[in-house]
Amino acid sequence: MFESGSYVARELESAGADLDAEQVQPNGVDLTVGEVLEQTEPGTIGRDGKTVGEREPVPGEVRFRLQPGYYVVEYGEPVRIPEGHVGFVYPRSSLLRNSCMLNTAVWDAGYEGVGEGLLQVGHPITIERDARIAQLVLAEAGHEGTYDGDYQGEGL
Numbered sequence: 001m002f003e004s005g006s007y008v009a010r011e012l013e014s015a016g017a018d019l020d021a022e023q024v025q026p027n028g029v030d031l032t033v034g035e036v037l038e039q040t041e042p043g044t045i046g047r048d049g050k051t052v053g054e055r056e057p058v059p060g061e062v063r064f065r066l067q068p069g070y071y072v073v074e075y076g077e078p079v080r081i082p083e084g085h086v087g088f089v090y091p092r093s094s095l096l097r098n099s100c101m102l103n104t105a106v107w108d109a110g111y112e113g114v115g116e117g118l119l120q121v122g123h124p125i126t127i128e129r130d131a132r133i134a135q136l137v138l139a140e141a142g143h144e145g146t147y148d149g150d151y152q153g154e155g156l
Contacts, residue, residue: 002061025135035074037073040057041053061129063127064126067124077114079111086107107144
């Protein structure tokens with residue numbers, strides 16, 4: 001079962017997120033753009049480890065003018081996925097309607113940090129810092145243990 005938006009908001013606020021009322025939706029909470037990055041060096045994913053390639057911030061104090069391509073978006077809110085839950089992040093429809101897509105991964109119970117998503121831009125677009133681009137939803141999940149991986153505490 002998915003939790004209500006007010007439940008998700010309480011969890012994010014307990015993790016230190018400063019939410020505006022319009023971010024709270026019936027079934028989740030909108031996440032905003034904190035930073036936009038371009039990967040400049042290759043990374044590696046092996047059987048015994050991984051490295052994230054070097055990244056540089058896309059220029060823009062207030063607005064990011066993005067050309068078609070791939071970007072990493074750091075969300076503007078810290079999150080904490082509570083015990084007994086799993087987090088999913090979905091793009092807001094305004095991205096899709098502007099030829100953009102946001103790809104994300106599952107956020108396991110116990111994850112804490114400022115997450116990231118892969119923004120695919122199909123047509124030039126301007127995105128403002130703090131604009132709402134994604135929605136986090138929480139679902140109840142049976143599991144053993146909680147997240148304790150390399151990205152625990154990222155961006156905090």
